[in-house]
Amino acid sequence: MPPVARRHVLLAGAAALAAPRLAAAQDAWPSRPVRYINPYTAGGPTDTLSRLLCQKMAEISGQQFVVENRTGSAGLVGNQAIAQSPADGYTLGLGGIATHAIAPTLYARMPFDAARDFTFVTGMWQLPNLLVVNLDIPATTVPELIAHLKANPGRYSYASAGSGTTLHISGELFKSMAGVDITHVPYRGSAAAYPDILAGRVHMIFDNIPGALAQARAGRVRPLGVTSARRSPVVPDTPTIAETLPGFDMSSWTCLCGPAGIPPATVARISALARRALEDEGLKRGYLDQGATAWWTTPEQIADFRASEERRLAPIIRASGARVD
Structure with missing residues (x-):
């Protein structure tokens, strides 16, 4: 062969x-x-x-x-x-x-x-995010927040755990769908943002539920809305942002x-x-x-x-x- x-x-x-x-x-x-x-x-x-x-x-x-x-x-x-x-x-x-x-x-x-x-x-x-706001924000619902932001364009800001994170993209989607003008302030992780949120230097954050919920349960921030399409079983009484802005999902x-x-x-x-x-x-x-x-x-x-x-x-x-x- x-x-x-x-x-x-x-x-x-x-x-x-x-x-x-x-x-x-x-x-x-x-x-x-x-x-x-x-x-x-x-x-x-x-x-x-x-x-x-x-x-x-x-x-x-x-x-x-x-x-x-x-x-x-x-x-x-x-x-x-x-x-x-x-x-x-x-x-x-x-x-x-x-x-x-x-x-x-x-x-x-x-x-x-x-x-x-x-x-x-x-x-x-x-794992959805939870929108929480500084207690001085005069809004207890997502519609009230949108109305307040529209009445005060450019005055308010939102924190994130960094550019490109779901916290950041949640904020950008909210800006686009709600038609509001708020400024993005990135941090090295969401935990680093809370001192400024509590002090009112930054006004809100779309944080992962565990971190946001801990702050809300301690009475430090006010929860307004969940970023998922359906309500979270973890916070079933908190409305979704989609209930105000149909199609919102992050x-x-x-x-x-x-x-x-x-x-x-x-x-x-x-x-x-x-x-x-x-x-x-x-x-x-x-x-x-x-x-x-x-x-x-x-x-x-x-x-x-x-x-x-x-x-x-x-x-x-x-x-x-x-x-x-």
Whole structure:
């Protein structure tokens, strides 16, 4: 047999022998510990919610899910690490609205392609923001606030946890839909903004529910509206902003993702495990304690949702003038 032909036969034989082992490895997932990359700091809301999910998946599967906090560049560093990992299902992590729907428009240069460089498995949770205002603001409802802002254009400001965050985009969407003139004041995290809000130097914030609710329950700020399309079970008596501005919807959401190219059989197993975890009553209660709602989707649904969110948010981000070069 000619050397070239013999080499082709040997390669084909090796591939045939490897195929059953690969299929068995996929069918056995997870047969060893899984690394879960959280691109945000330890101890924050995403860390707490991630660890609740990883703990439940570990309980169900009998394998460890080890959370690794890989921070930097508003989540881009951690997601770059996810995208560059082996596509075997043993490195997964947290994607979401900031890194996969806002960042593609906000950043002039991205370290990854938000659509092509990932395997999307499922949604994980949704977490709306809560509009709270300084107690000196003469408004107890969203309509009253809008009327007051229109009567005083340019006089008031809103805080955020930084340009391009859902807190910022919530404010820009509110400005656009309500037709009001308020100034954006970015901070390094929402906690840093509250001293100025309480002192009246900044007047309101569209903060994630846990932080805003803690301030409201302490009587330091007044809650006016939830940014999700439907009322939050955490604050069921607080109206949505959409009840005043139909179509208003801005919630933080996250997804479980891995690098592009994870075999479909492995994706199916990860998806099934995540579904069992996210539908667990104990986990759902733990999420509600943090202001979040557990959210399972199919891989196809979360990929389509991510793309639709990028399209929806792009004109709002461009209109805000936010840009990172």
